[in-house]
Amino acid sequence: MTQAQVPGLSFKGRVAIVTGAGHSLGRAYAIHLAERGASVVVNDLGGAVDGSGCGSPQAADAVVAEILARGGRAVANYDSVAAPDGPAAMVAMALQHFGQLDIVINNAGIELGGPLEQMTPAAMRPFFDVHFWGVVAMCQAAWPALTQSGTGRIVNTTSAAIFGIPERSVYAAAKGAVFSFTRTLAIEAEAVGIKVNCIAPAAISRMVEASNTPEHVRQAMRDRKPPELVAPAVALLAHERCPVNGETISAGGERVSRISTWENPGFSQPGMRSEDILANWDQVVDLGPGGRPGLGGPDRQNSLPGSEISNTGRHGRRSKPEGKL
Numbered sequence: 001m002t003q004a005q006v007p008g009l010s011f012k013g014r015v016a017i018v019t020g021a022g023h024s025l026g027r028a029y030a031i032h033l034a035e036r037g038a039s040v041v042v043n044d045l046g047g048a049v050d051g052s053g054c055g056s057p058q059a060a061d062a063v064v065a066e067i068l069a070r071g072g073r074a075v076a077n078y079d080s081v082a083a084p085d086g087p088a089a090m091v092a093m094a095l096q097h098f099g100q101l102d103i104v105i106n107n108a109g110i111e112l113g114g115p116l117e118q119m120t121p122a123a124m125r126p127f128f129d130v131h132f133w134g135v136v137a138m139c140q141a142a143w144p145a146l147t148q149s150g151t152g153r154i155v156n157t158t159s160a161a162i163f164g165i166p167e168r169s170v171y172a173a174a175k176g177a178v179f180s181f182t183r184t185l186a187i188e189a190e191a192v193g194i195k196v197n198c199i200a201p202a203a204i205s206r207m208v209e210a211s212n213t214p215e216h217v218r219q220a221m222r223d224r225k226p227p228e229l230v231a232p233a234v235a236l237l238a239h240e241r242c243p244v245n246g247e248t249i250s251a252g253g254e255r256v257s258r259i260s261t262w263e264n265p266g267f268s269q270p271g272m273r274s275e276d277i278l279a280n281w282d283q284v285v286d287l288g289p290g291g292r293p294g295l296g297g298p299d300r301q302n303s304l305p306g307s308e309i310s311n312t313g314r315h316g317r318r319s320k321p322e323g324k325l
Contacts, residue, residue: 009239012037015098016238017090019043019081019138020108022059024205025227029105030063032231033238034072039098042067043077043090049111049210073098081108081134082126087141094145101145103238105155106135106178111210116169124170131174132181139185139196151240152194156182158248160200160259167212179248186246195245197237200259201230202252225253262287 016033020026022044030040042063046056060076067074075097079086094101112119112127135156146152159175161168179198186196204221233251236242248259267283269276277284 009235009241010037011235011239014102014240015039015041015094015100016103016105017041017043017077017094017101017138017142018105018107019090019134020045021063022046024207025201025203025230026105026107027063028227028231029107029234030074031067031070032228032235033103034067034074035070036235038103039073040067040075041077041090041094041097042074043079043081043108045080045108046078047110049206080130081106081138082129087134087137090138091141091145100149101142102149102151103153103155104138104142104146105234105238106138107157108134109157109207111207112170113167113211115167119170127170128174128177131171132177135178136181143194146194147192150193152189152192153238153240153242154182154185154189154194154196155234155237156196156198158182158198158200158259160202160250182248183246190245195237195242197242197244197246198248198259199230199234199237200248200250201227202250202255203227203230229254264288 011033014033014037016030016038018026018030018033018040021030021040021042026044030042034040042060044060044063046059057076057078060078064074064076075093077090077093079089081087091101108130110127110130112123139154139156142152142154146154156178157175158179159171161172162176162179165172182196182198189196202221203225204218205227208218208221230251233249233256237244237249250257250259264285264287267277267280269280
């Protein structure tokens with residue numbers, strides 16, 4: 001199907017919750033969905049990028065005002081995804097104001113960086129509460145309404161940091177947990193008409209600005225990777241016509257690609273010893289043709305329903321099959 005043949009993706013009659021929508025990426029997602037017709041619950045706790053100083057309605061209110069000024073429908077919410085009753089309160093607000101819930105975009109996050117030896121449990125626990133447990137809680141709270149929708153969509157946020165990034169071990173661990181959670185939850189979702197996918201955004205954001213990312217990299221991202229360039233990919237994953245389930249899509253700077261795990265054919269031998277593994281190490285780690293997406297050697301098949309799996313890239317990133325995601 002050519003670009004000219006693809007009908008417009010409308011969100012008229014759809015209701016979405018976007019967490020962390022007061023700034024940067026979340027703001028871009030909320031505005032983009034509203035411009036395409038969605039009614040949006042704009043959630044933002046109103047705190048600093050490290051999660052402190054919560055309680056200001058200004059960020060969420062400003063995005064709602066912008067949406068309303070453009071003729072859209074939106075309501076502000078100030079709950080925390082990490083609060084025991086926060087996710088349920090967001091779902092209740094969507095149902096109260098708009099009568100249904102079809103889409104959840106889990107974007108909320110806080111910044112935490114530094115060497116592992118400097119991390120404390122007191123700092124790490126709130127970080128996981130937002131980045132991972134907040135995602136789990138939002139999905140659980142929204143599940144009945146998304147099931148009722150019949151075409152519920154969840155877009156979780158992971159990161160290319162799962163491949164490894166200096167002084168971001170805790171961040172990468174949380175995002176890796178979201179990656180695995182999403183892929184597994186998608187299997188449950190298939191039976192009730194929900195699709196669950198991940199976005200790995202590459203864009204300038206409050207978290208990037210607050211991190212130890214070198215200034216020249218931040219400037220390049222400001223120039224070439226604004227949050228608005230991620231929004232179209234998120235919108236596709238949130239749409240009724242989303243073509244995949246359990247997948248992770250990387251988007252930023254007018255480029256979209258697929259991220260996946262990969263297991264190669266490997267090396268096998270009866271009575272294998274450590275020495276045999278070492279002697280055949282090149283075969284153990286070779287990423288040439290013959291492997292399978294996800295965990296699965298030549299004897300295992302684990303493609304998720306709703307996902308088209310083929311054509312491998314290298315080093316954990318998959319190339320795009322012709323005509324398919």
